[in-house]
Amino acid sequence: MTNKLGVHALVWVGGWSHDECERAIAQTAELGFDLIEIPALDPSSIDTTFTRRMLDRYHLGTTLSLGLDDSTDISSGDPAKQARGEARLMEVLRVAGDIGATHVCGILYSAFQKYFEPPTPTGIAGSVEVLRRVGEKAAQHGITIGLEVVNRYESNVLNTAAQAVAFARRVGLPNVKVHLDTYHMNIEESDLESALIDTGEMLGYFHIGESGRGYLGAGNIDFDRVFRGLVKAGYEGPITFESFSSAVVNKQLQGILGIWRNLWEDGADLARHAKGTIEHGLKAAREAHARSTLP
Amino acid sequence: MTNKLGVHALVWVGGWSHDECERAIAQTAELGFDLIEIPALDPSSIDTTFTRRMLDRYHLGTTLSLGLDDSTDISSGDPAKQARGEARLMEVLRVAGDIGATHVCGILYSAFQKYFEPPTPTGIAGSVEVLRRVGEKAAQHGITIGLEVVNRYESNVLNTAAQAVAFARRVGLPNVKVHLDTYHMNIEESDLESALIDTGEMLGYFHIGESGRGYLGAGNIDFDRVFRGLVKAGYEGPITFESFSSAVVNKQLQGILGIWRNLWEDGADLARHAKGTIEHGLKAAREAHARSTLP
């Protein structure tokens, strides 16, 4: 198993100006990560030519993530919003293709917002339809779609791995997979390790983040179980570290995510520690797995 | 240590009609709980005479809980909202006095809502002022105020035990204390046990709830550490079980709380199991504490 390790750009920068783009990519590469995840909430803000040049210069892979918003909510059952959402996702795919992203992930199936009512069957069916077309387009670019399971305060559609597996099966494409994130799993799953194992080969992307969203191991999540779950699930895809502090976050995300505390100041120290923690934890989990089955 | 055990009324009923009131109180008493926590989001909906008669008939204690809303937000820095919030809290104290409640708790210091900006120092100072007057009034009725620490999606003011201890110290009254809740702690605290120990004698009320808000032990929280924390903190106050399912919850709360899944159907089975789990867990924690310090 040789998972690529990544880091979310918001560990470094709150925007994507040329300066921010180069700084984030250079620092990610310097720490030895394999990829950077770039937020594409506003895909038009990404200068694809410049971004691709920087990725090439620093020999770094990339992925894109986003959440839809109310006006592009493909789970709303509103045909106008669905159409705008599909257009947005297609635009992101184009950006992804242009910069060479291997994965597009996040809250692609609904708005990224606090809902006040449960979803409707019609809304869900519409979301599945759109994602099937998006997935087919993505397949043409060799891009994997990751449907991110988030907590109840960020979407009302996919809050658990089991829901996401069922949803992805409805979409029914080999490149439309489940994206799990330990920060959200800690809030919603009965059992993080089991959720990973049960998702199994449907797992296509993975976010590692601590409860509270600060230093790995400085919170409340039992990462030993997480690493063992990844190993038992046979997961070989990317593992991307995500962390948000009020030290580096733009106003829009601070509001949606509720980032009221400062959990770190030095993103490089944070990311270096995350990488080491993941590497040592994965190795221990592989040893545990190998040894525990010896007769 | 002899904590009183309670259950939140929403395990039984979504409103507080005479029928719901009697049913909730009777079922709580039947399972051997010491108290019921009644939601007072709309204090005028509580028939205090009838409620008190039912509590007396079934020999049950009670507490009240609420969150303020946007129009009564005492942390807003808006004098009109502050005035309305203070009036609301004073009204709840009157209801509490009338039904013999020992504690008034919840999100008393801000609105109970998803915020999109951090709080301001002026807003916080105003909230402290109001709560000082509310606390003084509560003291006259022998009522303890519990400032509930909740996750980032339900308030932007108090998300950690340490913040709440500092806030309560600013209020500076012996009957204004910290109210912790394991569901929220799981999202925000670095360490549930340490948070309890560090809160120590400032802890005045306690909610026990599972991640996901279903059956105790069927989620992700390490309750062994929670019970040990309570024992080491020397906590002797109420322990109230809180759980929400789409099976029993009114529309308003479903929206704010994001209750999208049905985690149980039978509140009696749920509450009986919770009571046994708490009793066995507390006993084990006391044994561990007693034995581990023997020379």
Next chain:
Amino acid sequence: MTNKLGVHALVWVGGWSHDECERAIAQTAELGFDLIEIPALDPSSIDTTFTRRMLDRYHLGTTLSLGLDDSTDISSGDPAKQARGEARLMEVLRVAGDIGATHVCGILYSAFQKYFEPPTPTGIAGSVEVLRRVGEKAAQHGITIGLEVVNRYESNVLNTAAQAVAFARRVGLPNVKVHLDTYHMNIEESDLESALIDTGEMLGYFHIGESGRGYLGAGNIDFDRVFRGLVKAGYEGPITFESFSSAVVNKQLQGILGIWRNLWEDGADLARHAKGTIEHGLKAAREAHARSTLP
């Protein structure tokens, strides 16, 4: 799943006189357990007629457990010891049949002692042979054999579940199964839950005991994972609580087991708490399992 719950006789008594026999059986039945596990280190000390009468009187099931000793060590490679060991096991089967025991379990494959050298292939092969004949005899009485996996200080043959599964497969009889014990698993297994799941249908008997061997939950073992492992393994056999205190233990066992501390005085309080802890924990695990797989 309806596991029978049992308790080890040493929670009540250090020997098996008529008085001890009746007292242990009566107290076990009074707490609502389904069975009592009787130690058969010295099978000749068990008055089978009296014991059966008491079991019938109190409507209690039973199982027998033992470890071989140096002179009866069937893993020694010494034909004389092997012959004596086989005779001892056959004698225990006779006692088991006479009192209506459903399971014979423990360290049946080697001595119950601190070894100073690793086992030999010849010794292991001899042990397998003897246990095949013992297993065939047991099958005639409808008795299940449980090969107890113990820590490195009590045997050098079976210290992990994976070893025991391989050993039991060599014996190759449907009624010769693996007997796991959480006290020992805590010392030897990489992962208690995985060991249970991987043992799966080979699991034939189960001891639940805390690290330190006192009150369940007052030690170091994560029983939430244990209960989830039992549920995921689909285990429907007996769950027997085992605990040793210097308050009730005979000299011989105190020495072998190294019982130097007094972890409880009141066996009834201990056993009542254990039963409640098991029942609540199993229910929570079943809820977690059922809920986590819902789409």
Next chain:
Amino acid sequence: MTNKLGVHALVWVGGWSHDECERAIAQTAELGFDLIEIPALDPSSIDTTFTRRMLDRYHLGTTLSLGLDDSTDISSGDPAKQARGEARLMEVLRVAGDIGATHVCGILYSAFQKYFEPPTPTGIAGSVEVLRRVGEKAAQHGITIGLEVVNRYESNVLNTAAQAVAFARRVGLPNVKVHLDTYHMNIEESDLESALIDTGEMLGYFHIGESGRGYLGAGNIDFDRVFRGLVKAGYEGPITFESFSSAVVNKQLQGILGIWRNLWEDGADLARHAKGTIEHGLKAAREAHARSTLP
């Protein structure tokens, strides 16, 4: 907090010939450890001049560890054994002084063996007396004595931190302290974190080892709690990684320790991983501690 990190020589070599000595010291230094712990079960086997030269050459610190045996058991109450035990300990101190060891630790208060009877008050009193004289001598060399708390199968005197604190207080010297080891704590303590915090400033030496004694994180111990306990205890002394595999262990220790399984082959890979795991874990614990107390 800047704990020195060490590794036990048995990760590298089973004896202490010149070749083994240089190899163990060179490999320890190469991985960036601060010290090597050398077993001194047979102090006469250590060529002090050569060892010191190697330590100097590789700029490495050192500590010594041992257990007494039956013939030198100072807890036996037998004056002849006590005298031999005292002589042995004094000899080890001399070796420690010669090679510049900062700590002498291990089972210094009894034999390192499986006992079959509990200790006697007279035996314990004799052990305290001897250790007071040994401690005074050690103080002259600036050496700290660490009384290692081990599991019930390796001694009958000190099995828990609380027992060791009481024992060390009876000795009553500032340089006679408690030595805790996570492998043993996992078997005996109710709560690893609490045991560390309660030991507090009495903690003088620390062994980190996994259940099963293999790769850190590949077993059953919750090291997050361990690191947090060390941080909360304010421990600034050495942290030495100990691991035993049948790949590298001499016959004598294999027998006493019951090393029946091979948990690793490559000591360098094992030790490198241990060092990284400790460093990342300590950092996370310090972050958790710092952040959890912020208002």
